[in-house]
Amino acid sequence: MTLGPLFGEALRSARSQKVPSLLAILLIAGLCLTVLLTSGRAVGAQQSVLGSIDNISARQLIVTAPEDAGLRSAVIDRIAQYSLVTKVFAFGPAVDARNTVIQGGDAVPFRVLFQPSATHSANDALGSARVSTPAQETLGMQLPAGAVVTASGDLLGVIGSFEPSVFTEPFEPLLVSEKQANANERIATLVITARSVADLDRVEEYVATVLGVHSMQGVSIQKDASVARLRATVDNQLGSFSSGLVAAIFGLTGVLVAAVLYALVFLRRKDFGRRRALGASRTLILALILIQIGILAAGGAVLGSLVSALWLSSTGDPLPPTPYFAGVAILAVITALIAAVLPALSAARRDPIRELRVA
Known part of the structure; x- marks a missing residue:
């Protein structure tokens, strides 16, 4: 099966399981929302503070000769x-x-x-x-x-x-x-x-x-060295806080996403068994699950980013730069895909005869 039909099949599978799909979207949206309202807010504040420090007079060198x-x-x-x-x-x-x-x-x-x-x-x-x-x-x-x-x-x-x-x-x-x-x-x-x-x-x-x-x-070259030291201190402290918080949030969310995906795969075990019995390869099952999760994660990342941007704007907090929004969204999708690998491998390796057996 080519990539186009796989995307279509993944969308149909996602729509057929409304509750698990909605749960996956909300989980990724919550991940992005949490990161952007905590670490993202800190990054926005960091950029605002650094922008204040980087005023023109602090960036000047004056050479006298x-x-x-x-x-x-x-x-x-x-x-x-x-x-x-x-x-x-x-x-x-x-x-x-x-x-x-x-x-x-x-x-x-x-x-x-x-x-x-x-x-x-x-x-x-x-x-x-x-x-x-x-x-x-x-x-x-x-x-x-x-x-x-x-x-x-x-x-x-x-x-x-x-x-x-x-x-x-x-x-x-x-x-x-x-x-x-x-x-x-x-x-x-x-x-x-x-x-x-x-x-x-x-x-x-x-x-x-x-x-x-x-x-x-x-010849004298003058600059305000104290401002440079202050900028480096602020940048390092706020940057280390943000990166540590992001790592913790993504690690916890990855575990939750893996748990949800295991449940989703378990609910679809009969469907995967039928596909395997009809000749679907393990690679096809693996690709189908990962594409489905990728689509749901992308939707959740967009939703979480939009909600967090509206929230920060309404409260007057400084917004993190656009690349930060994009980075969080991409990292959220990657986290979901990594968390989906084990459940997808489990589904691809299931014995179709066992799954189709009527109790």
Whole structure:
């Protein structure tokens, strides 16, 4: 018998035994529901906590270099190509700048902002700059327009403003003029954002190898190591709790599924005996039982996953990621199939003459 007819026969067998089939579906659904409402909820909370820890400032590396180190803007493109880096930019040396219409006014740092060459934003015009909101207030400008003069005597026209972001907050107040990395000019500060806190160490190692400086003397690579340690601790503790709980639940459920399947096979012993007497092979009986259990387990896994997702959503708990839902469902089906192997072998090895004998 080919696979298609086997599926059809397995479905008919499942429908003919409504109570045992429903019990098997509910058992697998209960397995998925239990795992997703306990360990799944913990995984969702774990992802939420790790997401909070993985804020942008915690994922940043800040490289500072003295003038004689020879750190150039071309390094930005090399770092931007690394898969574990999500953002990189650099600042040139800071120069004080003051509003030209306010004699003796407060100064703000003026920096050249270098972006990767692949960034499609237009470069600021030569001799122009953009001002952040805090810098605009410090300079005494009512509008983000006017002129500033730097300590080195350069005159810059202010052509617009920008709101501070989590990337620029450590450098506020800020007056910038944007250039692309291929300018290959001197930079003083390099800011790299890693994909996650867990990737910081590898990003740091990579950055140290591609800086291209004359000497590492005076070059500083700063990161928040305490956040990385906290993330590793949270990840390990919550992860070990979840995996232990899942193993216990699946182990217990596997025993219960095996018991239910033994009962199901016992109830169908006459049917299996007739099939064997009519020429069905042991392999066919084994395949028929496993396919039937696989269908019931898949239905139960889908049902349990849907109910648990609705439950978690209604209670406001964080949902585990989609791959976790899929993993639990697949593992539930595999558990049911493994638990069904012994009952299926028992059914396939039964003596048809004994099963058909009338007491």
